Amino acid sequence: MDSAPNKVSLGPTVLLTIFVGLGVAVFVFFIKWIKRESPRVGSGKDGKPGKSKSSGELSGKHSKKEQTSSAKTASLKKKLTERENRRNNRASEKGFRHPWLLASLKGHTGRVLDMDFAANGKYLASCGDDRTIFVWDTKDFSQKDRRSLRINVEYDHATHVKWSPDCKAVIAHRFNDNCIEIFKIEKKKDGWISANKAFTFPKAHDTDIVGMGIATNGKFIMTCSNKTDLVLWDLKGEKLATVDTFLMSTTCAKISPCGRFVVASGFTPEAKTWEVIFDKSGEFKEVKSVVELTLGGHTSGVYDVAFDVDSSHMATVSKDGTWRLFDTNVNYKQGQGVRFEKTGKYELDGSNALIALSPNSEVIAIAAANDLQFFSTFTGELDCTIENVAEGSITALFFDASGKYLLVSADKQIKIFHNVTGYRCSIVTAKEKLKEHQTSATKDRLLQLIKESETFLKNMGEIY
Ligand SMILES: *[C@@H]1O[C@H](CO)[C@@H](O)[C@H](O)[C@H]1NC(C)=O
Numbered sequence: 249m250d251s252a253p254n255k256v257s258l259g260p261t262v263l264l265t266i267f268v269g270l271g272v273a274v275f276v277f278f279i280k281w282i283k284r285e286s287p288r289v290g291s292g293k294d295g296k297p298g299k300s301k302s303s304g305e306l307s308g309k310h311s312k313k314e315q316t317s318s319a320k321t322a323s324l325k326k327k328l329t330e331r332e333n334r335r336n337n338r339a340s341e342k343g344f345r346h347p348w349l350l351a352s353l354k355g356h357t358g359r360v361l362d363m364d365f366a367a368n369g370k371y372l373a374s375c376g377d378d379r380t381i382f383v384w385d386t387k388d389f390s391q392k393d394r395r396s397l398r399i400n401v402e403y404d405h406a407t408h409v410k411w412s413p414d415c416k417a418v419i420a421h422r423f424n425d426n427c428i429e430i431f432k433i434e435k436k437k438d439g440w441i442s443a444n445k446a447f448t449f450p451k452a453h454d455t456d457i458v459g460m461g462i463a464t465n466g467k468f469i470m471t472c473s474n475k476t477d478l479v480l481w482d483l484k485g486e487k488l489a490t491v492d493t494f495l496m497s498t499t500c501a502k503i504s505p506c507g508r509f510v511v512a513s514g515f516t517p518e519a520k521t522w523e524v525i526f527d528k529s530g531e532f533k534e535v536k537s538v539v540e541l542t543l544g545g546h547t548s549g550v551y552d553v554a555f556d557v558d559s560s561h562m563a564t565v566s567k568d569g570t571w572r573l574f575d576t577n578v579n580y581k582q583g584q585g586v587r588f589e590k591t592g593k594y595e596l597d598g599s600n601a602l603i604a605l606s607p608n609s610e611v612i613a614i615a616a617a618n619d620l621q622f623f624s625t626f627t628g629e630l631d632c633t634i635e636n637v638a639e640g641s642i643t644a645l646f647f648d649a650s651g652k653y654l655l656v657s658a659d660k661q662i663k664i665f666h667n668v669t670g671y672r673c674s675i676v677t678a679k680e681k682l683k684e685h686q687t688s689a690t691k692d693r694l695l696q697l698i699k700e701s702e703t704f705l706k707n708m709g710e711i712y
């Protein structure tokens with residue numbers, strides 16, 4: 249080949265190289281400058297910019313002012329978080345690892361948004377924005393192969409999912425239609441289950457819902473919007489009552505495990521409780537606010553509420569950076585209020601937080617963005633932080649009925665963690681009990697519990 253055309257064609261290449269090189273240099277410089285200007289950019293683990301406590305004061309959402317103040321900065325922030333997302337993606341491809349992680353349930357192709365255990369402990373239901381509900385066989389979380397059932401949510405996706413107390417139905421909340429849909433679950437001959445769409449409830453809320461539940465006594469269903477309208481339903485989809493939560497905006501609404509109370513929280517610095525009352529013949533009578541069971545003491549909005557197994561303890565997590573544990577086993581009908589028991593500080597960023605209380609009320613787990621923290625309710629102290637559990641925010645968390653595991657949904661997976669903190673707490677409380685006078689049988693049982701817990705912790709490579 250002649251060398252002349254080569255020379256000609258080299259020109260633009262060289263130019264292009266120089267041009268690209270310069271561009272990269274300018275970009276890198278600009279990024280460095282931006283990082284210095286706003287040190288928190290990119291520290292958000294949610295793909296959102298990190299947020300200091302003070303900037304979160306506006307209803308826990310992104311401050312609009314901040315976003316519009318400089319379009320240029322915003323678009324750069326976006327670029328930066330995109331880069332970080334890519335980095336995180338690479339990290340999550342390799343997979344999240346942690347010694348406390350027992351298993352991950354994989355099957356959803358979209359974000360898992362909610363999950364619920366069946367009362368018989370045999371099934372776990374989860375829903376995601378991939379328009380599916382999965383039912384998982386919960387037998388032995390450590391085994392790899394697991395039966396699951398995939399239920400399609402037609403033309404929509406479910407944001408909330410719950411089991412009926414008899415384990416014969418799954419109740420889902422359709423996002424676009426903003427209404428409840430019931431799926432009948434039937435046992436098949438092979439021992440596994442099948443699902444069939446049964447019916448849908450009428451739409452009752454104008455905005456997204458933040459909570460849905462069904463009472464363990466099977467008497468009512470509850471839905472609550474992100475505004476202040478909370479609706480109680482019978483199981484056929486007839487409205488029993490509508491309650492104004494008077495919370496300005498509501499972030500959480502749950503039915504207590506005993507099936508008697510509805511607790512909701514939101515913008516105001518306390519969670520409110522209502523009792524749902526039925527007459528002797530089982531007819532709905534009324535829903536009544538119970539001020540004695542107000543969970544107060546926070547200085548800012550309450551994000552989430554959790555219960556122990558028999559509703560004798562409730563816990564709250566607030567935007568003020570603290571959690572609070574209450575003894576709710578009180579004679580509220582005689583005017584006795586809840587007893588405040590413990591508080592602790594969680595040190596996590598995020599515009600929202602979720603809380604889970606272990607069945608025996610010894611452990612609190614808090615999730616904000618994609619981080620987790622475990623606390624002992626005996627000391628109130630932080631036991632462990634697990635960071636970057638997923639790429640996106642944690643959407644739900646709770647303990648299984650045995651208290652052995654903490655389940656966390658985020659991204660496309662459900663992660664199951666050993667309740668290591670719980671074992672440590674068991675040792676502490678058993679030792680406390682041993683200090684008191686005990687029968688020799690109790691003493692033996694406590695010593696046995698300590699031994700078993702210590703063995704478990706030793707095998708996990710944990711201190712105790
Ligand atoms: C409430 O839900 C509506 C959608 O129905 C949404 O536009 C609005 O931003 C939500 N409000 C809050 C405070 O989350």
Ligand SMILES: CC(=O)N[C@H]1CO[C@H](CO)[C@@H](O)[C@@H]1O
Binds near residue numbers: 606610650651669673
């Ligand atoms: C808080 C809690 O439920 N802890 C439990 C963790 O798991 C151990 C072993 O099953 C239990 O003994 C603890 O009670």
